[in-house]
Amino acid sequence: MTGVSHMLPLVTAGGLCIALAFAFGGIYAGDKEGSLGWALMQIGGASAFALFIPIFAGFIAFSIADRPGLTPGLIGGMLATSLGAGFLGGIVAGFMAGYFTRWLNKALKLPDSIAGLKPVLLLPLISSLVIGLTMIYIVGPPVKGIMEGVSAWLMSMQGTSALLLGLILGGMMAFDMGGPINKAAYTFAVGLVATKIYGPMAAVMAAGMVPPLGLSLAATFFKNRFTSDERKSSKATALLGISFITEGAIPFAAADPFRVIPSIVAGAAVAGAISLTAGCQLVVPHGGIFVLAIPNAINHMLAYVIAIFAGTLVTTALLFFLKKPQEAL
Numbered sequence: 001m002t003g004v005s006h007m008l009p010l011v012t013a014g015g016l017c018i019a020l021a022f023a024f025g026g027i028y029a030g031d032k033e034g035s036l037g038w039a040l041m042q043i044g045g046a047s048a049f050a051l052f053i054p055i056f057a058g059f060i061a062f063s064i065a066d067r068p069g070l071t072p073g074l075i076g077g078m079l080a081t082s083l084g085a086g087f088l089g090g091i092v093a094g095f096m097a098g099y100f101t102r103w104l105n106k107a108l109k110l111p112d113s114i115a116g117l118k119p120v121l122l123l124p125l126i127s128s129l130v131i132g133l134t135m136i137y138i139v140g141p142p143v144k145g146i147m148e149g150v151s152a153w154l155m156s157m158q159g160t161s162a163l164l165l166g167l168i169l170g171g172m173m174a175f176d177m178g179g180p181i182n183k184a185a186y187t188f189a190v191g192l193v194a195t196k197i198y199g200p201m202a203a204v205m206a207a208g209m210v211p212p213l214g215l216s217l218a219a220t221f222f223k224n225r226f227t228s229d230e231r232k233s234s235k236a237t238a239l240l241g242i243s244f245i246t247e248g249a250i251p252f253a254a255a256d257p258f259r260v261i262p263s264i265v266a267g268a269a270v271a272g273a274i275s276l277t278a279g280c281q282l283v284v285p286h287g288g289i290f291v292l293a294i295p296n297a298i299n300h301m302l303a304y305v306i307a308i309f310a311g312t313l314v315t316t317a318l319l320f321f322l323k324k325p326q327e328a329l
Contacts, residue, residue, distance in 0.1 A: 002060065002062065002063035003055070003056040003058075003059040003060035003094055004056070004251050004255050006055050006056070006059040007056040007059075008229060008233055010048050010051055011048075011049075011052050011250060011251055012237075012240075012248075013044075014044040014047070014051075015044065015236070015239070015245045015247065016236060016239060017041075017045075017048065018040070018041060018044040018243060019239055019240065019288075020040050021044060022037070022243060022287055022288070024036050024037045024040065026287075053078075053086070054074045054078040054090075056077060057077025057094035058071075058073035058074035058097075060090075060091065060094025060095060061073025061074075061095075063098065064101075065097070065098045065099070068118075068119050068124060068127070069127070071124035071127070072097035072127035072128045073094050075097075075131065075132055076093025076094065076096065076132065077090045077093050079136060079140075080139070083135065083136070083143050083144075084144075084147060084179065084183055085139060085143045086176045086177065086183075087177060087247075089139060089143065091254065092139065093131060096134065101123055101127040104126060105119075108122065110122075143180050146180045146184070147180045147183060147187075150184035150185075151184045154168075154184065154185065154188040155188065162199070162276040162279075163273050163276070163277050165200070166269075166272040166274070166275060167269045167270075168269075169188070169189065169200055169203050169204055170203060170204075170206070170210075170269040170271055170273060170311070171207075171268060171272070172184065172185035173207040173208045173246060173272070174208075174246065174261075174264040174265045174268035174269075175261065177246045177250050177253065188204075193285060198283050199275075199276050199280065200276065202280040203272040203275040203280070204272065205286075205287075205288070206272060206274075206307045206308050206311065207269070207271045208244050209244050209288055209308055210270075210271045210315055211241070211267070212238065212241030212246065212248035213241035213242070213312040214263065214264060214313075214314070214315025215252045215319065216237040216241060217238075217312060217315075219231050219234035219237070220234055220235075221316070224325040225319065225320070226252075227255070227326065230251070230252060233251070237252075241288075242289040243287075243288040244286060245288070249264055256323065259322040259323050260323075262318065263315050263322055267311040267313075267316075270310055270311045270314045271310065271311025272307075272311075274307035274311070275303070278300055278307065280298065280299065280300045280304045280307065281299050281300075282297065283296070283297055292305075
């Protein structure tokens with residue numbers, strides 16, 4: 001929870017900057033260097049979103065090992081981002097850094113004359129090396145293999161039923177919210193756009209909007225199932241959802257993964273299945289609700305809105321049943 005509380009402002013501020021970039025500069029705002037939209041994308045996407053997993057991992061480690069754990073936690077979180085391991089990789093990095101540093105602090109006995117070097121030099125250096133090498137050589141290769149394997153599997157499924165493919169793509173978008181599974185689904189859809197196959201892109205975007213929207217709706221109507229910080233951030237989370245910023249759900253999922261992740265995966269899968277089954281097609285790769293204002297960007301607009309709405313309701317309902325009231329926790 002220490003990691004979540006420090007990450008939450010970054011996710012919210014960064015996501016809202018990205019949403020403002022779309023509002024001022026259109027869905028391709030990040031491509032127009034020097035424009036206001038581009039500047040907002042640099043603040044939100046290139047800076048705030050680049051920091052939130054390192055901050056998340058760093059403060060998990062800090063909560064376990066105090067200040068000596070912060071440096072290896074931050075480095076492990078940054079490597080989780082660069083390796084594409086997402087917030088799940090950040091959790092792994094944070095806990096590894098925290099517990100290894102705490103163990104090392106107890107195990108490393110030094111004479112009083114050089115004991116002052118331990119918290120400022122030896123612990124951060126040794127822990128950073130161990131956690132960094134572990135992330136690169138042990139965590140990194142499986143993540144890359146997952147990305148490649150899932151992408152190949154999705155390519156082999158193009159001829160399957162729209163319902164099944166929509167369910168799979170939708171669930172993948174919500175499972176790790178920016179990690180290798182999410183990226184594989186999104187990359188698959190974007191690749192098909194280049195070949196003028198637009199159905200999977202619509203399914204992926206609809207599904208990616210559902211987790212933040214469902215969580216925001218649940219936090220609004222079922223207040224006793226969420227913390228005070230989560231309730232306060234719920235309105236901003238909704239804005240992230242309509243902007244197709246799935247990462248807005250990460251703080252909620254990190255705080256309660258075993259209840260939140262199944263709920264958002266189910267809702268996103270429903271949205272993806274409805275979108276693909278209804279024949280919705282989207283010709284642009286990003287933008288969330290803003291694409292609805294672009295002529296001919298999406299067909300079957302009503303069915304598309306219904307898909308997003310239905311998925312959101314499924315997630316909200318599951319959160320009501322799965323999450324316990326805070327008083328009972």
